[in-house]
Amino acid sequence: xxxxxxxxxxxxxxxxxxxxxxxxxxxxxxxxxxxxxxxxxxxxxxxxxxxxxxxxxxxxxxxxxxxxxxxxxxxxxxxxxxxxxxxxxxxxxxxxxxxxxxxxxxxxxxxxxxxxxxxxxxxxxxxxxxxxxxxxxxxxxxxxxxxxxxxxxxxxxxxxxxxxxxxxxxxxxxxxxxxxxxxxxxxxxxxxxxxxxxxxxxxxxxxxxxxxxxxxxxxxxxxxxxxxxxxxxxxxxxxxxxxxxxxxxxxxxxxxxxxxxxxxxxxxxxxxxxxxxxxxxxxxxxxxxxxxxxxxxxxxxxxxxxxxxxxxxxxxxxxxxxxxxxxxxxxxxxxxxxxxxxxxxxxxxxxxxxxxxxxxxxxxxxxxxxxxxxxxxxxxxxxxxxxxxxxxxxxxxxxxxxxxxxxxxxxxxxxxxxxxxxxxxxxxxxxxxxxxxxxxxxxxxxxxxxxxxxxxxx
Amino acid sequence: xxxxxxxxxxxxxxxxxxxxxxxxxxxxxxxxxxxxxxxxxxxxxxxxxxxxxxxxxxxxxxxxxxxxxxxxxxxxxxxxxxxxxxxxxxxxxxxxxxxxxxxxxxxxxxxxxxxxxxxxxxxxxxxxxxxxxxxxx
Numbered sequence: 058x059x060x061x062x063x064x065x066x067x068x069x070x071x072x073x074x075x076x077x078x079x080x081x082x083x084x085x086x087x088x089x090x091x092x093x094x095x096x097x098x099x100x101x102x103x104x105x106x107x108x109x110x111x112x113x114x115x116x117x118x119x120x121x122x123x124x125x126x127x128x129x130x131x132x133x134x135x136x137x138x139x140x141x142x143x144x145x146x147x148x149x150x151x152x153x154x155x156x157x158x159x160x161x162x163x164x165x166x167x168x169x170x171x172x173x174x175x176x177x178x179x180x181x182x183x184x185x186x187x188x189x190x191x192x193x194x195x196x197x198x199x200x201x202x203x204x205x206x207x208x209x210x211x212x213x214x215x216x217x218x219x220x221x222x223x224x225x226x227x228x229x230x231x232x233x234x235x236x237x238x239x240x241x242x243x244x245x246x247x248x249x250x251x252x253x254x255x256x257x258x259x260x261x262x263x264x265x266x267x268x269x270x271x272x273x274x275x276x277x278x279x280x281x282x283x284x285x286x287x288x289x290x291x292x293x294x295x296x297x298x299x300x301x302x303x304x305x306x307x308x309x310x311x312x313x314x315x316x317x318x319x320x321x322x323x324x325x326x327x328x329x330x331x332x333x334x335x336x337x338x339x340x341x342x343x344x345x346x347x348x349x350x351x352x353x354x355x356x357x358x359x360x361x362x363x364x365x366x367x368x369x370x371x372x373x374x375x376x377x378x379x380x381x382x383x384x385x386x387x388x389x390x391x392x393x394x395x396x397x398x399x400x401x402x403x404x405x406x407x408x409x410x411x412x413x414x415x416x417x418x419x420x421x422x423x424x425x426x427x428x429x430x431x432x433x434x435x436x437x438x439x440x441x442x443x444x445x446x447x448x449x450x451x452x453x454x455x456x457x458x459x460x461x462x463x464x465x466x467x468x469x470x471x472x473x474x475x476x477x478x479x480x481x482x483x484x485x486x487x488x489x490x491x492x493x494x495x496x497x498x499x500x501x502x503x504x505x506x507x508x509x510x511x512x513x514x515x
Numbered sequence: 516x517x518x519x520x521x522x523x524x525x526x527x528x529x530x531x532x533x534x535x536x537x538x539x540x541x542x543x544x545x546x547x548x549x550x551x552x553x554x555x556x557x558x559x560x561x562x563x564x565x566x567x568x569x570x571x572x573x574x575x576x577x578x579x580x581x582x583x584x585x586x587x588x589x590x591x592x593x594x595x596x597x598x599x600x601x602x603x604x605x606x607x608x609x610x611x612x613x614x615x616x617x618x619x620x621x622x623x624x625x626x627x628x629x630x631x632x633x634x635x636x637x638x639x640x641x642x643x644x645x646x647x648x649x650x651x652x
Binding site for chain 2: 152153156157160161163164167168170171172174175176177178180183184185187188191192195208209211212236237239240266268269270272273275276277279280283284286288289415416418419422423425426429480483
């Protein structure tokens with residue numbers, strides 16, 4: 058029963074918290090399940106922010122006031138979401154939708170069976186996510202004393218707070234941490250991604266087989282997640298925030314204010330889930346906005362896309378500094394200390410980690426979809442994937458005594474978003490690739506063209 | 516439909532490989548409720564089972580030493596970190612011989628595996644995953 062109580066907050070409470078924002082008519086073109094998941098995601102980001110603010114203010118956490126404050130912030134964000142709404146294109150036709158849905162459901166089912174069977178529980182849940190959540194739930198705040206205790210240094214005190222905050226609140230509601238329920242967040246969030254992506258991609262600019270691409274993303278992440286034992290850790294949170302955020306940025310240009318704000322919240326979710334979420338959020342926002350000539354010069358898009366990350370992480374670092382717990386992402390060292398002579402070793406270890414995670418198929422299949430699929434690829438996801446790959450490789454060049462074991466147990470899951478971004482880049486090809494694709498298809502059997510292509514007379 | 520075929524075939528391949536994990540047999544004699552009973556890490560499931568069971572027997576603030584089934588120092592250090600997470604509020608360290616230079620004397624000893632402790636103590640709990648000992652009153 059406690060397991061149900063622990064998870065109930067995720068399924069019932071979080072969508073309610075984000076609903077004041079997601080009930081905005083600008084989001085009405087998304088499917089109802091997609092809207093519910095996005096509502097929960099936005100609710101989670103704002104809830105974690107209010108928890109951090111409460112800790113800063115010295116106010117002990119209490120579920121009801123936190124929920125009310127979160128919903129009030131979500132409601133007030135509707136003001137920021139005001140602006141000229143871009144009409145959504147009609148949903149694209151979606152070849153292979155039924156089979157894609159079946160494959161995504163099968164992936165989630167396998168992830169669920171393996172999680173429930175105790176086969177993919179994450180060591181990190183036992184080592185630090187769970188213990189930190191227990192300590193925070195017990196203290197009813199972000200326990201600075203616990204984080205600054207030298208004996209808990211292995212718990213990475215500076216790791217961003219979203220997952221710990223949410224786990225702590227669930228622990229408070231359920232009267233204790235339910236480890237098995239915590240591991241079930243893996244199939245649960247994977248299912249969230251599976252219902253979100255097709256709906257977002259169908260509204261993308263020049264969409265191509267949204268359901269099939271979503272199935273590739275979900276099945277790749279399911280395989281990587283089960284091979285890397287991610288159940289109960291923060292990677293799955295990161296995947297949901299990053300990929301839903303990226304899919305939103307593939308919507309028609311110029312993206313209207315409500316969608317930019319939602320994308321900004323999702324990027325903040327990524328940045329406050331894991332350290333590598335920050336370079337992702339910065340790369341996605343900067344590359345998107347600088348790629349939009351008119352948008353890049355205006356201030357409002359920058360604010361909508363980056364302010365949620367700045368505020369969320371700003372509150373976290375303010376807490377760390379004011380309580381003398383941390384002042385930076387400490388373990389990452391200085392860029393001047395990188396062990397460049399290890400580049401070959403690190404590259405080979407990363408390749409080995411990919412191979413051991415399903416014979417590298419979760420990376421090779423999305424790559425094949427990009428290379429073999431028609432219409433080329435969208436540059437934004439590829440550029441963000443490249444940025445992330447560089448960041449992660451540099452991270453593994455940190456001056457640790459021996460990076461091999463570290464890479465062995467982490468590389469396949471930290472690089473997982475790159476596999477998914479590859480697939481997303483094929484979901485909405487750039488204009489030139491799309492034009493080529495349309496010309497090719499005109500000499501082919503009667504194929505499905507996106508509404509955007511039809512509108513432009515291609 | 517041809518255009519989606521590449522993606523769908525790839526997704527089907529990934530699902531098939533994920534399904535292979537379902538037929539893997541990694542039997543562990545751990546309770547069905549243990550969410551780590553079949554993970555790749557050799558210690559997580561056993562440590563979780565033993566530490567969850569003994570947590571009620573070890574009071575807050577107690578000094579607790581932990582030993583892994585093997586004598587490799589890294590294994591004991593890892594098990595100690597697991598114990599720190601699962602036994603909050605206790606002073607958990609790696610077991611060291613009595614009279615070690617730091618002068619720290621544990622009140623409880625948790626031994627994963629079937630080895631016998633090198634020090635005298637009263638057996639508090641024995642499970643297939645290990646034993647828990649009271650070293651001094």
